[in-house]
Amino acid sequence: xxxxxxxxxxxxxxxxxxxxxxxxxxxxxxxxxxxxxxxxxxxxxxxxxxxxxxxxxxxxxxxxxxxxxxxxxxxxxxxxxxxxxxxxxxxxxxxxxxxxxxxxxxxxxxxxxxxxxxxxxxxxxxxxxxxxxxxxxxxxxxxxxxxxxxxxxxxxxxxxxxxxxxxxxxxxxxxxxxxxxxxxxxxxxxxxxxxxxxxxxxxxxxxxxxxxxxxxxxxxxxxxxxxxxxxxxxxxxxxxxxxxxxxxxxxxxxxxxxxxxxxx
Amino acid sequence: xxxxxxxxxxxxxxxxxxxxxxxxxxxxxxxxxxxxxxxxxxxxxxxxxxxxxxxxxxxxxxxxxxxxxxxxxxxxxxxxxxxxxxxxxxxxxxxxxxxxxxxxxxxxxxxxxxxxxxxxxxxxxxxxxxxxxxxxxxxxxxxxxxxxxxxxxxxxxxxxxxxxxxxxxxxxxxxxxxxxxxxxxxxxxxxxxxxxxxxxxxxxxxxxxxxxxxxxxxxxxxxxxxxxxxxxxxxxxxxxxxxxxxxxxxxxxxxxxxxxxxxxxxxxxxxxxxxxxxxxxxxxxxxxxxxxxxxx
Numbered sequence: 001x002x003x004x005x006x007x008x009x010x011x012x013x014x015x016x017x018x019x020x021x022x023x024x025x026x027x028x029x030x031x032x033x034x035x036x037x038x039x040x041x042x043x044x045x046x047x048x049x050x051x052x053x054x055x056x057x058x059x060x061x062x063x064x065x066x067x068x069x070x071x072x073x074x075x076x077x078x079x080x081x082x083x084x085x086x087x088x089x090x091x092x093x094x095x096x097x098x099x100x101x102x103x104x105x106x107x108x109x110x111x112x113x114x115x116x117x118x119x120x121x122x123x124x125x126x127x128x129x130x131x132x133x134x135x136x137x138x139x140x141x142x143x144x145x146x147x148x149x150x151x152x153x154x155x156x157x158x159x160x161x162x163x164x165x166x167x168x169x170x171x172x173x174x175x176x177x178x179x180x181x182x183x184x185x186x187x188x189x190x191x192x193x194x195x196x197x198x199x200x201x202x203x204x205x206x207x208x209x210x211x212x213x214x215x216x217x218x219x220x221x222x223x224x225x226x227x228x229x230x231x232x233x234x235x236x237x238x239x240x241x242x243x244x245x246x247x248x249x250x251x252x253x254x255x256x257x258x259x260x261x262x263x264x
Numbered sequence: 265x266x267x268x269x270x271x272x273x274x275x276x277x278x279x280x281x282x283x284x285x286x287x288x289x290x291x292x293x294x295x296x297x298x299x300x301x302x303x304x305x306x307x308x309x310x311x312x313x314x315x316x317x318x319x320x321x322x323x324x325x326x327x328x329x330x331x332x333x334x335x336x337x338x339x340x341x342x343x344x345x346x347x348x349x350x351x352x353x354x355x356x357x358x359x360x361x362x363x364x365x366x367x368x369x370x371x372x373x374x375x376x377x378x379x380x381x382x383x384x385x386x387x388x389x390x391x392x393x394x395x396x397x398x399x400x401x402x403x404x405x406x407x408x409x410x411x412x413x414x415x416x417x418x419x420x421x422x423x424x425x426x427x428x429x430x431x432x433x434x435x436x437x438x439x440x441x442x443x444x445x446x447x448x449x450x451x452x453x454x455x456x457x458x459x460x461x462x463x464x465x466x467x468x469x470x471x472x473x474x475x476x477x478x479x480x481x482x483x484x485x486x487x488x489x490x491x492x493x494x495x496x497x498x499x500x501x502x503x504x505x506x507x508x509x510x511x512x513x514x515x516x517x518x519x520x521x522x523x524x525x526x527x528x529x530x531x532x533x534x535x536x537x538x539x540x541x542x543x544x545x546x547x548x549x550x551x552x553x554x555x556x557x558x559x560x
Contacts, residue, residue, distance in 0.1 A: 002469065006376070009368035012361050013383040016440055020390060020398045022408075034404040036411070080301035087294035095298055098305050104546050105313065106498025108515040109535040112522055113312030116319065136309040139301060197391050200500045200515075204522075217393045221400065221505050230401075233394040240389045244382055 023237060026230035033227065045231035055228060057209075058216035061127065062196055065212060068131040069138050069195035070188050076135070077142030077191075078184070084143065085150035103140045107200035110136075114205045125207020133201050138191035145190060149183030316532045323529030330533035340517070344537065347514040350432050350503075351496035355489050357436040358443045362488065365440075366447035367481075371456070381448070388441035396502045399434040400425065403506070431507030435499055442495065443488040450484030483553070490549050494542050514538050 022036065027045055029038030049055045083089065084096060102110075114133050115124070123129035157179070161171040177184075199214040206212050211219075213232065220226035320330055334340045369380040387395075401407055403424035410421045424430055454477065462472035500515040507513065512520065514534060521531035 005364055006368055006372070009364045009380060010376075012365050012440075013380055013387075016361075016387050016437065017383050019402055019437070020387065020395055022398050022401050023394060026401055033406075034401050035406040036401055036404070036408050076301040076304050079297040083294045083297035087297070089294045089298070095302055098310065099301065102305075102309055104494070104542060106500075106515060106535075106538055106542060108498060108500045108518050109316060109539050110309075110312065112518060112528075112531055112535050113316045115522065116528065117312040117315050132308045136305060139305065193389070199391075199393060204519075214391065214393055217397075218501065218505070221393075221397065229397060233391075233397050236391055236394050240386060244386050244389065 020237060023230050023233040026227075027234040029227070029230070031227070045228045048228040049231045049235065052228070054226075055216060055232065058211045058213045061206070061210055062213040065127060065130050065134060065206075065210075066192045066196040068127070069134040070192040072131060072135040073138035073142050073191045074184070074188055077139045077187070078146055080139070081143045081146035081150060085147045085153075099143050100140050102136045107137075107198070111201045111204040114201060118205055124205060125210060127206075127210040130202060130206045130210055130212065131195075133205060134195040134198055137198065137201075138194045141190045141194050142187040145187035146180070146183055149180055153179065316535050319528050320532035320536050323532065330529045331537075333530065334533055334537065340534070343512055343514055343517045346428070346511060347497060347538075348541075350428065350435070350513060351493050353432055354436045354439060354496045355493045357432075358440045358492055359485065359489060361436075362440050362443035362447055363485075366444045366451055366484070367477075369444075370448055370451035370454070371459075384441045384444045388445065392438055392501055395438055396434060396505050399430065399437070400506055403430050425506055426508055428508050428511050431503040431513070434502050434506055435496055438502065439492045439495060443492055446488030446491055447481065447484040450487065451481050454480045486549075486553070490545060494545055497542055498538060 025038055026034075026036065028041040028043065029035070030040040030042050030044070031038055049059075080095075080099060084092070084099070089095075110133065114129070118124040118126075118129045118133075121129075123132070153176075157175055158171050161175045162168075166174065196212075197214065198212075199218060202212040202215045203218055206215055217229055217232055220229045321328060323330075365380055365384065369377045369384075372380075402409055404410070405421075405423075405425065407424075409424060413421045458476050458480070459472055462476045463469070467475065498515050499513065500519060503513040504516045504519065507516070515538065518531050518534045518538070521527045521534060525531075
């Protein structure tokens with residue numbers, strides 16, 4: 001591979017990530033509106049994000065809705081994954097399409113549907129309403145993750161457990177579950193993030209009291225009134241950076257230690 | 265001892281009824297496994313979606329009036345055309361930027377591959393809102409780009425924010441990571457020895473790439489392009505926040521019909537047109553490749 005291709009690739013990823021970091025200096029800026037470079041620096045916006053109920057409320061709501069979505073979509077999605085991966089049943093093809101469809105239908109279309117539907121059910125502007133809507137979007141994520149793990153699952157270990165006299169539930173507890181635990185964790189995390197990040201449906205159906213963080217951020221963009229958005233953005237960026245940083249650091253350590261281990 | 269003996273013979277007689285793993289009762293009823301999810305999705309996904317279909321043909325009066333209005337309105341047809349045009353541009357631009365990144369990450373591996381994928385992942389996992397906000401600052405009237413242009417003597421500085429250009433640019437930037445991951449998933453399975461074989465048979469690097477590597481990476485290109493194009497068709501947040509308020513894209517138009525104009529029939533009809541476009545593309549994809557591959 002030529003050197004220029006390599007440089008091009010590095011350049012692209014730098015251009016990809018670089019611009020995002022402009023939110024960091026902005027979050028320390030004293031300017032009341034979008035102004036770069038900032039006229040001065042302070043910590044006021046961070047203080048606001050952690051003390052103003054307009055921000056703390058949505059942050060707490062987002063965590064609660066994310067956790068609720070995670071639990072609900074795991075409870076429904078994991079059994080569905082086993083059914084899809086291990087059994088033939090009537091309407092299986094139809095079921096597969098219905099499970100995957102929430103990934104395909106644009107969120108704005110669902111927002112419109114929930115807007116009228118939850119109105120009639122009395123669920124509009126309520127936290128359960130947002131959780132129910134988000135669970136629909138997270139179930140396919142869980143199912144894709146778990147069915148892909150099940151496709152690589154060697155069922156002979158379960159047969160071995162059964163041959164050794166383990167009852168089905170014991171087999172599941174001692175064999176199936178431990179093997180699939182990483183996939184379950186990833187699926188749960190994806191379900192949570194999917195909900196935590198979801199903006200469009202939250203804008204339309206989470207009211208003032210159950211407003212999520214993305215809704216609060218979206219509203220402060222539109223009003224151009226609350227520069228605390230930059231502090232919230234920086235915190236979200238830092239969270240992603242922390243997770244990726246640790247994973248990447250781990251991968252780097254592995255890559256470094258391997259050749260050393262081999263030569264010694 | 266006798267008990268042990270009967271124990272070991274018992275499975276032999278029961279064996280024909282058992283499936284691997286011994287989930288006998290579930291074979292007759294995988295129903296128990298899928299029914300809760302099916303019921304849940306029927307009530308909280310299919311019904312609200314059906315409600316949109318129904319509203320589109322019943323509000324304000326029964327019939328296809330909303331659709332007729334959409335296709336008679338030059339404004340709405342303009343929105344539809346702009347949406348497709350923008351999605352196409354975004355797909356092509358993100359492909360051009362993503363291909364070299366995925367290519368190097370897949371072929372180099374090691375530290376450089378990990379670095380590239382790590383940076384792509386950082387961008388991938390950062391909220392669309394955060395990235396939209398960053399572009400709002402950069403393209404803003406008091407932002408660095410306009411500041412630089414003014415310092416260079418460009419007067420008056422062009423309006424960047426709240427234009428279709430801004431929205432297109434930002435969406436392409438946001439969807440590059442999706443494209444990279446779709447390409448990488450296919451490219452990492454391409455056998456490296458093929459390229460070496462091409463080289464040893466006398467192909468120059470470009471020719472080896474064009475005749476050996478590129479064709480094998482095409483499924484990834486198709487995956488990524490379909491995913492990015494469809495995401496872009498329904499993109500709401502970024503075009504609404506930094507795009508032109510007059511030149512809306514279709515998702516923004518739905519939001520406007522629903523929030524500002526309170527025309528739910530029209531909003532529903534517009535939604536159905538967007539949905540039909542997305543579903544048609546997915547159906548086409550499913551026919552040729554199988555839909556699950558999209559997210560693998």
